[in-house]
Amino acid sequence: MLAAGISQAVAGFPPLLAVAGEIDALDQTFSGRALLDAEFEIARFEREVETQPFGIVHIASHGEFSEDPAQSFLLAFDGKLSMDRLASLVATTRFRAEQPLELLTLSACETAAGSDRAALGLAGIALRSGARSALASLWAVNDVASAELIVAFYRELAQGEVSRARALQRAQLAMLEHRGFRHPALWSAFVLISSWL
Numbered sequence: 001m002l003a004a005g006i007s008q009a010v011a012g013f014p015p016l017l018a019v020a021g022e023i024d025a026l027d028q029t030f031s032g033r034a035l036l037d038a039e040f041e042i043a044r045f046e047r048e049v050e051t052q053p054f055g056i057v058h059i060a061s062h063g064e065f066s067e068d069p070a071q072s073f074l075l076a077f078d079g080k081l082s083m084d085r086l087a088s089l090v091a092t093t094r095f096r097a098e099q100p101l102e103l104l105t106l107s108a109c110e111t112a113a114g115s116d117r118a119a120l121g122l123a124g125i126a127l128r129s130g131a132r133s134a135l136a137s138l139w140a141v142n143d144v145a146s147a148e149l150i151v152a153f154y155r156e157l158a159q160g161e162v163s164r165a166r167a168l169q170r171a172q173l174a175m176l177e178h179r180g181f182r183h184p185a186l187w188s189a190f191v192l193i194s195s196w197l
Helices: 019-029 042-051 083-091 121-129 143-158 164-177
Strands: 002-005 033-036 056-060 073-076 079-082 103-107 133-137 190-194
Touching (some): 002 019, 002 042, 019 033, 019 056, 033 042, 042 079, 042 083, 056 143, 079 083, 083 121, 103 143, 133 164, 143 164, 143 190, 164 190
Parallel strands (some): 002 033, 002 056, 056 103, 103 133
Antiparallel strands (some): 073 079, 133 190
């Protein structure tokens, strides 16, 4: 797993205080690499994806989707990772024999929201470029609730006994049982797109 995230205030965007704990929990759950804050620079992130056979790439940051693809992005520490750059990057993993990109998680706001020009938003672009499945959000999400859901999802997935769809279902059911996160607006924004296995 490659887990990248921004917890600090960057480029006029507010801090995402739960992201540091989210990235740390994922780093402990799966072996791989973690890039947090200043380590999450676009060139370094691209180099990691292009040169290492990660089965899972997770990005926890701010994101925006626009009708204009040039205005759609995920925020890295040193700039904006555009839709085109994300598509090109994911495409480099498409034909890897040793480990294709099985799951791309975009733990940011509205990463699955789309339009007539780009169905399923940033997640749709990634899927068309070669990721086998994507976990993304349909609307603006709560930082703390998202981190709880994502960590629960990966813990379920790490057990190796359940599909991605079942892992997401179990994580969402766990949120329903958590007194502070019962409201569907806090956990139901995330959808699994494409391969559910």
